[in-house]
Amino acid sequence: MSHDVFKADSKLPDRLLVALREQGYTTIGPTARDGAIVLDEIHASADLPVGLREDQEAGHYRLQARRDEAVFGHTVGPQSWKRYLFPPNHRLWAAKRSGGSFEIKPQHEADHRLAFIGVRPCELAALEIQDRVFFGEEHVDPHYAALRTRAFIVTVNCAEAAPTCFCGSMGTGPRAEDGYDLALTEILGRGRHEFLVEVGSERGATLLEALELKPAGKDALEAARKKAAELAGSMTRRVETDGLAEALMANLEHPHWAKTAERCLACANCTMVCPTCFCSTVEDVADLSGDHDERWRRWDSCFNSQHSYVHGGNMRPTIRSRYRQWLTHKFAGWIDQFGTSGCVGCGRCITWCPAAIDLTEELAALRGAVTT
């Protein structure tokens, strides 16, 4: 794949939206609603969070006005793209009783094609992780696969990071080198408002043809890479990933787990907002006649006690055991299971934890020597 790079003016977002919609895509992107930047269908650049940024800290999030008109001057909000590919409530099939037997009606995914506008590099990494989970090996989730393979990805590289971001440590951002159809870098300053557009796929190249953009010089790409490296190095939140999995598994009885459990609400917010968490529960919903049945899949979490209920009892009755499950699975178990850490450093679980628990601090404490 050629790595073509183009330059575009500030009308690019609108032109892209028009081009994608003309091709039949439903365009999904960030939009400001109820005091946060959430994901929804967007029709024009006016729907995007122009001139907004977020103030993010552990357990704290507020929208703020920027001093410029940046279209993508925010980072990541409470929602992630998993809501579209792995919906929170999803019917898997319906069944009808007929005679002494029953008929299963499989759920066909709507034929719509989704275009995701503004996928951050960390989120792109999260999509790739969920790909391994949902159609990595022989067990393919047809619902996820159908939506994912059709989805058109417009990545936006980050010019600024939130204080909660730590993609620099996880090697997932703030710039994406591949995995997208198109990648944008927004450039603002000294009266300029431009975009650098990188092509990552044939689909992306085809879409751009109609836009007739001018090629960008080589130096533009180099400048973008340099800025990204600087941003990665300047992030204040960090996770030391070297030897982390081993350290966690060696410290399963570390007294710090109990300290965290005193603060943890077992509310499950962290797992719900995490773009890679994939746990679900399956519910059969029959009507009173017993003639119709539907099977639904819903987001679930290792923090919910019923999630670890097996015949006769609960395997993780304490919040300590549930918090430990979440952190060790994310940073150690995933590596064995999927060949990758389960964390991309997006910081959502830090911001959206109502108890303001910061996993970067927890990890640092848990790999430290046991002090008694």
Added chain:
Amino acid sequence: MSKKLKVAVWKFASCDGCQLSLLDCEDELLAVADAIEIAYFLEATRATVAGPYDLSIVEGSVTTPHDAQRIVEIRKQSRSLVTIGACATSGGIQALKNFGEVGDFIRTVYASPEFIDTLTTSDPISKHVKVDFELQGCPINKLQLLELVLSAVQGRAPRIPHHSLCVECKRKGVTCTMVARGDTCLGPVTHAGCGALCPSYDRGCFGCYGPMDTPNMAALDHRLADLGASARDRERAFASFYVNAKAYREHRELVTSGKVPESKS
């Protein structure tokens, strides 16, 4: 289904809101009537059929000596007994009286206090008899009530999640009022079931579904204190529909006794 399930619906001290949820299931009512025989349900019909019953659905709390006897009789007549709503599962908002002097209330409210025969507490049904399942909520969610009836018809455990309300917010895509606004929200310790009604309308959760299965009261209290809620506000936040639920009650005692620090920072 060869034989219809014989069901009775009983009322104790309550507002009737929960029982009415059953009548509110308009679309499903015919199917309900097909699947069960309603043997006793004064809210819906005057006709009554004598026990025993396969399933008793009990609304309301026990507040009088007469109630205390009646629930024992009902239990004897019921193969399975489930309670519905904040009153039946915790004592309800009327359990506020448990924390005051009942004699004072009676003298203030009634012209002839000598005719009033009441217990000093408003009790959950489970304090008097064995209960097979408690469906929380004020009022309960009618779909969960249907699920409860359905599970009895099908002879299986009801599928009612006992996790926090936060899960419902996140599935629904509701932005957290606590994180994005700094509101007091009881959602992280509250039982799911309402569909995150209050957070959907920019209000913190009031806890009207009562405690979740493993509520970490102290953790929420610390955080609310950090967000600026006074000890009095934090205590009062739990003094409503589920005031007498064990987790809420014990926590209020801690806060009022000053054992919970004002703020951790």
